[in-house]
Each structure stands twice: as C-alpha cells, then as structure tokens.
Amino acid sequence: MSKRFAPSAVVAVAAIVALSACGSGSGSGGGADGNPTSASGTIRVLVPSYPASNEGKAALQKVIDAFHKTYPNVKVEPDFATFATLNEKISTSIASGQGYDVYVTGIGWIPPFASKGVFKDLGEFGVTNDNLNKGAAPALSAAEYNGKIYAVPLIFGPKPMAYSKKAFAAAGLDPSKAPQTWADLREDAIKLTKRDGGKLTQAGFDFWAPPTSYRQDFVTFLGALGQPLYKDGKPNFATPEGEKALNEMSSLINDDKVSDFGLASPDGQPLVFTGKAAMGVAGGYIDCAKVGQARCDDLTFFNLKEQDTAMFSGGQLASVGAQSQLPKASYDFIKLLSSPEAASDIAKLNFGVPAVDGADQLDVVKSNPASAFAATQLDHMVFEGGSTNWLEVRNNFGAQLDTVLLGKADAATVLQGLASK
Numbered sequence: 001m002s003k004r005f006a007p008s009a010v011v012a013v014a015a016i017v018a019l020s021a022c023g024s025g026s027g028s029g030g031g032a033d034g035n036p037t038s039a040s041g042t043i044r045v046l047v048p049s050y051p052a053s054n055e056g057k058a059a060l061q062k063v064i065d066a067f068h069k070t071y072p073n074v075k076v077e078p079d080f081a082t083f084a085t086l087n088e089k090i091s092t093s094i095a096s097g098q099g100y101d102v103y104v105t106g107i108g109w110i111p112p113f114a115s116k117g118v119f120k121d122l123g124e125f126g127v128t129n130d131n132l133n134k135g136a137a138p139a140l141s142a143a144e145y146n147g148k149i150y151a152v153p154l155i156f157g158p159k160p161m162a163y164s165k166k167a168f169a170a171a172g173l174d175p176s177k178a179p180q181t182w183a184d185l186r187e188d189a190i191k192l193t194k195r196d197g198g199k200l201t202q203a204g205f206d207f208w209a210p211p212t213s214y215r216q217d218f219v220t221f222l223g224a225l226g227q228p229l230y231k232d233g234k235p236n237f238a239t240p241e242g243e244k245a246l247n248e249m250s251s252l253i254n255d256d257k258v259s260d261f262g263l264a265s266p267d268g269q270p271l272v273f274t275g276k277a278a279m280g281v282a283g284g285y286i287d288c289a290k291v292g293q294a295r296c297d298d299l300t301f302f303n304l305k306e307q308d309t310a311m312f313s314g315g316q317l318a319s320v321g322a323q324s325q326l327p328k329a330s331y332d333f334i335k336l337l338s339s340p341e342a343a344s345d346i347a348k349l350n351f352g353v354p355a356v357d358g359a360d361q362l363d364v365v366k367s368n369p370a371s372a373f374a375a376t377q378l379d380h381m382v383f384e385g386g387s388t389n390w391l392e393v394r395n396n397f398g399a400q401l402d403t404v405l406l407g408k409a410d411a412a413t414v415l416q417g418l419a420s421k
Contacts, residue, residue, distance in 0.1 A: 033329045040073040043101035043326050049316055049346045052080035059345040063336050074329050099323050101330040107142040107315040108385020114145035115388040119319040122149045125331045135356040138378045150319055152338050153355035155347045157314035158284035158374035162299045167278035178302035182248055189258040192278035204258035206271040206280025211262040212398035216312045221245035223310030223382030230386025238419035246404055246411040285351035286370040301373035313381040393421045
C-alpha cells in the first residue's frame with residue numbers, strides 16, 4: 001500500500017498548475033445540496049482505495065448504499081484508479097472539465113494539490129483540529145496545508161520492524177530484548193547475518209527495499225533522530241542528521257554487510273516474513289494463514305529509537321474537489337468512507353490500519369500481530385512529503401539515495417542536491 005504511487009508526478013503536477021485555474025467543474029446537479037432528500041445529480045469519486053475486483057466493488061457498494069439512505073437522488077460514479085495512474089487521472093479529469101468531487105490520495109499529496117486549488121478547505125464543513133476523528137489525529141500534519149485541513153485520513157500504511165525470536169536465540173541474543181538504538185541494531189544484525197562463501201543466506205537486517213525504494217527507510221532513520229523530512233514546507237534532510245541517517249544505512253550494507261543492496265523477495269513480501277531475513281523492516285499487516293501461524297508466533301515487532309521512536313507510515317486520505325457542485329454531499333460521502341466499517345474494509349484491501357478512534361479494537365487489526373502492534377504505535381509515525389513540490393522531488397529521491405548506498409556518491413552532496421530541487 002505505502003509503495004503504490006504514481007511514477008510521473010512531474011508531468012501531472014505541472015498540468016494541474018495550468019488547469020486548476022480553468023474553473024473546471026466536477027459532479028453535476030442543481031447546485032445547492034443543503035437538503036439531502038432533494039439534492040440531485042452525480043458525484044464522481046476517485047477511489048484507489050478499492051481495487052476493481054468483485055471484493056473491492058462490493059466493499060465500495062456498502063458505502064454507496066449508506067450514502068443513498070441520506071442522498072437518495074444523488075448518483076455515485078466511482079473511478080477505480082490505482083496509485084500508479086492517479087496523477088494522470090487527476091490531470092486529465094481537470095483538463096476535460098470533469099474534475100472529481102471526492103479524491104482519495106496518499107500521504108505527501110495534500111500540499112502539492114491543495115496549493116494548486118484542487119482540494120476544498122474542509123473548514124467550510126466545520127472540520128477543525130479539535131473535532132477531527134481522534135484516530136486520524138496522528139496524521140493531521142499530512143492532511144494540512146498552510147494551517148488548513150484539506151483531507152480526512154482513512155487508513156495508515158505503517159512499516160514497523162520485526163525480528164525472529166528463533167534466529168535471535170540461535171545467534172546467542174536475548175529474544176525478549178528488541179534493539180533500540182542504532183548501535184543495538186547494528187550489533188544484533190551482524191550476529192544474525194549468515195553468508196556462505198560470501199553469498200548471503202540469511203540477512204541480518206532487511207530494508208524491504210528494491211533499488212530506488214530506500215526513501216521510506218531514510219525517513220525512518222531520520223525520524224529516529226527526531227527530525228521530519230520537511231519542516232514548515234522546507235527540506236529538513238540536507239542536515240548533519242540527514243547525513244548521519246543515510247550514512248548509517250550505507251554502513252549496514254557496505255561495511256557490516258548485513259544485507260545486499262536491493263535485496264527483495266519475488267512476491268514483494270518483507271524478507272523477515274518469509275524467513276530470508278532474521279530481522280528487518282516489516283509491513284503493518286501479515287497474513288498468518290499464508291506464512292504459517294508458527295512464523296507469526298515467532299515474530300516480535302518493534303520500532304527503532306535513537307533519539308525518538310520512529311515508525312514510517314504511508315496512508316490514504318480523502319478530499320473534496322474544489323470545483324464540486326455538490327460539496328456537502330461529497331463531504332458526507334467522505335464521512336462514510338472514514339467510518340470504522342468502511343475504513344476497516346479499506347484497511348483489509350490495502351493491508352493497513354484504519355485511521356479511526358479505537359482502531360486497536362477492530363477485528364481487521366486484531367487479526368494479525370503486525371497490525372495489532374502498529375496500532376499501538378501510531379503516535380510515533382513519521383511521514384514522507386511536506387512540501388508543495390514533493391511529488392516532483394520524490395521521483396528522483398530513491399535513485400539519488402541509491403548512489404550513496406552503492407558507494408558512488410557521498411551523503412552530503414546527494415542530500416544537498418535533492419534539497420535544492
């Protein structure tokens with residue numbers, strides 16, 4: 001989930017700059033929707049949260065059915081996009097004069113689009129920091145731009161860390177003692193690493209990152225130093241802390257050789273879930289039926305803490321289109337999307353944790369140890385993004401980090417170059 005983003009953000013965001021000023025409308029209908037029973041027309045909803053499968057369509061239909069109890073004459077036209085095509089969808093819709101009424105996007109996407117006038121300020125519907133769903137509060141910073149709230153968080157896509165208790169015991173480590181500091185992590189990872197004639201047979205630490213995908217790991221390591229990726233909309237990574245975080249990652253790969261660069265499983269699962277790594281970055285959901293209950297029982301989840309505890313998280317948020325002709329109906333649809341039942345369905349479909357109050361008590365969370373742990377750690381989430389040009393910068397971020405991890409460039413030069421974009 002947290003890795004499903006569009007590849008061509010530069011083109012799409014550039015198009016939005018020109019097109020959002022054109023006044024393209026979204027939805028259709030008679031205008032005011034203050035009276036739900038008499039409101040009519042169509043709202044178009046862009047929902048990458050739901051795959052275009054029978055299961056995905058059935059889950060969304062439950063939301064639509066609940067919506068129609070209040071708005072019986074307002075049709076809902078869903079677009080089952082994916083994050084790989086989301087930017088293009090948004091750009092094309094505005095260019096055609098058919099902008100969406102409801103947009104579901106990802107963490108890091110709000111400032112780029114809110115700054116271009118694509119989303120409506122939710123303060124118009126009475127949304128404030130104080131009355132936003134408490135379960136969504138940890139992601140409030142990702143829903144804001146210039147002090148205004150432009151989105152309602154639906155789910156989180158956390159990435160805690162995990163280790164195998166059996167592997168710890170076999171390496172002479174205490175299975176009840178999770179590493180906390182970078183020194184602990186390095187020491188344990190070295191002891192857990194197994195190589196046969198130089199060939200890695202068990203990674204001591206898995207970053208869960210194929211090439212160009214170490215960006216989220218960097219956010220985690222930077223967060224463990226108490227620093228966000230961006231601060232007040234400005235880069236906060238071309239700093240001594242940023243260099244330290246990236247160099248620490250590089251040392252684990254190149255000096256300690258606890259993993260191989262770009263190591264990944266064929267099916268995309270974290271290697272600590274498959275048994276190919278003794279410890280590493282994990283997802284916020286594990287299918288115990290798939291990997292086996294014994295493996296689930298063998299895993300202990302934890303988060304890294306150098307100065308602050310940090311757990312990377314992606315997520316999905318819903319916004320009202322600025323040009324919607326049925327804005328209240330659109331916002332009421334979002335309220336249904338963010339209900340515990342709908343958020344649970346979205347979390348199940350996207351291997352996430354619902355952004356609702358009491359998420360730790362929901363069945364989708366209690367169903368597996370990864371989600372159960374992550375739900376108790378939401379106050380420690382760190383996010384990518386934070387600037388209006390993030391979708392442009394992120395396209396090249398991972399590839400540039402790779403040059404350091406491959407020993408081809410130094411951290412200071414690379415991070416300064418990214419910060420200058």
